[in-house]
Amino acid sequence: MHIGLSLRGAMACVLLALVPSTREVVAAEAVRPVPLGGSLGGQTGDQSYGVYVPTRHGGTLTIKAGAGTIEALTGPDGRPRTNGQDLGGPNAQGWYTFKVSGVGPGKPYAVETAFVQVGQAARMPWNYYYWPTKGDSIHEPWSGGNGRVDTPSPAGDDLMVVAYGASIAPGQDIILPGPNGLLESRPAPGDTSTWFPNLYDDLTFLGADGVSYQTPAPLLKFDQLFGLSSRSWEAAYSQTQGIQRWPGHCLGGAIASIMLNEPQPAPGAGMSRDELKALWAELGENHLNHRIGDNANNIPAGPPRPGxxxxxxxxxxxHAMLERHIRARKQALLGNLRAFPPTGGPDEVWNHGIGKYTASFHVIPGAGARRVRIELELVANTGSNLNDQDPKPRINNYEYILVYGVDGEVDESAVALCDWLAVGGDALYAPLNILEVAESRWQGHNPMVTEANVRALDASNGGGAKFTGAAPTFRPVATNEASRSPLAFPPMTGGDSAPPRIADSIPTPPRRGLFRFGRD
Incomplete structure (x- = not known):
């Protein structure tokens, strides 16, 4: 953004941004200016006032006085406005004048203003689950373990990644699933096991406590509905086996939540809503099949601090992305909001559908009427909602200073006057990006999962007619895949036939790539 811009040029932009327009000067001289998001004290008697709203996209202007009544609130276009109601748009910027009347003689008072802008998408992104690609595992307990491997050997095609009797750190994996994606080994006393909800799961999982738990099985059911083998493909080619738990299908789930109606399985499909959402998440996971339009991208993690x-x-x-898309067009956006507190790292990927924000404006004292500090609450959906057990939205708080132009749009040339002050709430860092999804083609990495078949199962997105009868009785993996030869893990660089990851290696990055960028 600064390439080719000299210091003199940058300062010229700064000075230009601070020069008030003739309209601002005339209005300010005619009334007593009250700072936006601030107060003016020591007032007496009936007086006329003005407050400058810098954004053309509008918001709710609320004016209060410690004495008398607020009257004759008038917009820059000369039309009357109602105190405490949204000013609307798209040309809401300018001076708003009003009177304080009926003040008792000699009684001092203060006038204060608040300006809050809310943007909300017409169709809010729905919640989903991110379906991690990590396989189930036998591992050392995260707490209370003895620090050594107690399980002597693997079963089936499982992989022993730390030797029996070896020292081991809390939480470190000991046995991982093989290419069939199913953990077939049992933990010995002193070790434990964890189930991760995967696309390639079986109908049940046998816990460390010996109890068999019913589990979602999206691809196993999909295979039986359409006579395919997508589950075994996913287990062999998409399974990741590092200790990291965050890589998964959050991109596909987030884009589906923005672009589609919330899925509803056809009655005869026999699938849960979560399982159907999982299929859409797989279809949306390939970056190259989405075209990105307007965007703010490659934002440094920070975390930002004053100065x-x-x-x-x-x-x-x-901020311009928020106003132009969510506020003006009522369009949800895609964003990688990075890790959650308290311990997430800046490289973690957490994609969300962003459907709402609330921005409180405060003019910067002594810096003109168009340089403002904004306290922002950004509301995104959750990618951790399975069986509707965690429907709480992700709410990130950001605070920053920016400048508006005379035209009421964010002045993107005045970067020298901007300051990202803080993050909070569910944010540890600045977001990596915020993106307009201009176009999507629904085809993920798994070649056997197709849009036509998934849409046929979804009564909310154009399908359902083929699945109106009774739901089938689904078979477990051992029965359904009994006659098939198991797939092998793909070879690694150099022809090694080992699995994509082992616990003590440097993990290969989760599958991801570059979006296609381009505007209409």
Missing amino acids: SDACDLYVPRF
Whole structure:
């Protein structure tokens, strides 16, 4: 953004951004200016006031006085406005004048203003589950373990990744599933096991406590409905076996939640809503099949702090995206909001559908009427909702300073006056990006999962007519795949036939790539 811009040029942009327009000067001289999101004290008697709203996209302006009544609130276009109601748009910027009347003689009072802008998508992104690609595992307990491997050997095609009797750290994997994706070994006393909800799961999982738990099985059921073998393909070619638990299908789930109606399985499909969402998440997981339009991208993680840092340059583009898309067009956006507190790392990928924000404006004292501090609450869906057990939205808080132009749009040339001050709530870092999904083609990495078949199962997105009868009785993996030869893990670089990851190696990155960028 700063390439080819000299210091003199940058300062010229800064000074230009601070020069008030003739309209601002005339209005300010005619009334007593009250700071937006602030107060003016020490007032007496009936007076006329004005407050400047910098954004053309509108918001709710609320004015209060410690004495008398607020009257004759008038917009920059000369039309009357109602105190405490949304000003609307798209040309809401300018001076709003009003009177305080009926003040008792000699009684001092203060006038204060609040300006809050809410943007909300017409169709809010629905919640989903991210379906991690990590396989189930036998591992050392995260707490209370004895620090050594107690399980002597694997069963079936499982893989022993730490030797029996070896020292081991809390939580570290000992035995992982083989290419069939199913953990067939049992933990010995001193070790434990964990089930991860995968696309390639069986109908049940035998817990460390010896109890058989019913589990979602999206691809196993899909295979039996359409006579395919997508589950075994997914287990062999998409299974990741590192200790990290966050890689999964959050991109596909987030994009589906933005672009589609919330899925509803056809009555005869025999699938749960979560299982159907999982199929859409697989279809949406391939980056190359989505075209990105308007965007703020590659934002440094920070975390941002008051004063100069690398995040500051991205403030105007980030906020402009919110106003132009969520507020003006009522369009949900895609965003990688990075890790959750308290311990997530800056490289973690957490994609969400972003459907709402609330921005509170406060003018910066002594910096003109168009330089403002914004306290932002960003509301995204959750990608961790399975069986409706965690429907709480993700709410990130950001605070930053930016400048508006005379036209009421964020002035993206005034980056030298911007400051990303803080993050909070469910945010540890600045987001990596916020993106407009301009176009999607529904085909993921698994070649056997197709849009036509998934849509046929979904009564909310154009399907359901083929599945109106009784739901089938589904068979477990051992029965359904009994006559098939198991697939092998794909070879690694150099022809090694080992699995894609082993517990003590450097994990290969989760499958991801570059979006296609391009506007209409």
